[in-house]
Amino acid sequence: MPGEVPDLGSCPGCALGVKLPKCGCDCFSTENLAKEITWLKRQPTIEGKNHDKVTPRLRTYKGTVGDLLASVEAKTKPYLYHVWLARFTRRQFHLDCDYFDPDTEAVLLADFSTAMILGSGYKATCETDATANLYVVLVLYKARSEEGEVETKCDYVRFWSSAGTSAEFHHQAMHAVVKNLKDTGKVPGLKRLRVWTDGHSSTYKGPSSLFDKSNRSRCISSHCFLHRA
Helix, strand or coil: CCCCCCCCCCCCCCCHHHHCCCCCCHHHCHHHHCCEEEEEEEEEEEECCCCCEEEEEEEEEEEEHHHHHHHHHHHCCCCCHHHHHHHHHHHHHHHHHHHCCCCCEEEEEEEEEEEEEECCCCCCCCCCCEEEEEEEEEEEEEEECCCCCEEEEEEEEEEEECCCCCHHHHHHHHHHHHHHHHHCCCCCCCCEEEEEECCCHHHHCCHHHHHHHCCCEEECCCCEEEEEC
């Protein structure tokens, strides 16, 4: 119905019953749907030496065309919303990497890579090794040649720090990347960043993280953020 939110497990616009041309095809007329036909259908069948076992078996079944159509529609695989969302996100990622504005935008692919243990192997009682987290950012920007052609470039930036993963860690990395892009003249007119990440829980989830970013960015999906540079 118009105005209603569709169930995530099915789609009223993509279901088999909507796709079939029932209103504009003679095959789905009342007379044709009432015709009797036979087809193979799984039916309960009594088996066993003592006839005490019931097993669904394919056997000839007599019914109408309408009955067959209804059984097919009832067993059709439901529309998988999460599968569509994954495909949409992947497609949006490809579009962002190919068609971002070369004068005002850059695409960042960011992720916490590893936590390196900084220790010699010898520890005193109650002593523990320090760790350093590695945050890797791939920076996509477009450079113009003297002939006016635009070519996509990729820089990589690595941030080592003993600080834990957090929204502050992410923001400090973003500030450093923006400063580099502007100061080096790679994207002097940078106004917006398209940030793609795996959505680390300590960095992008929780009231504090969302509050810190509320004035600087907008969430596009669970994997993408738009930041004002």
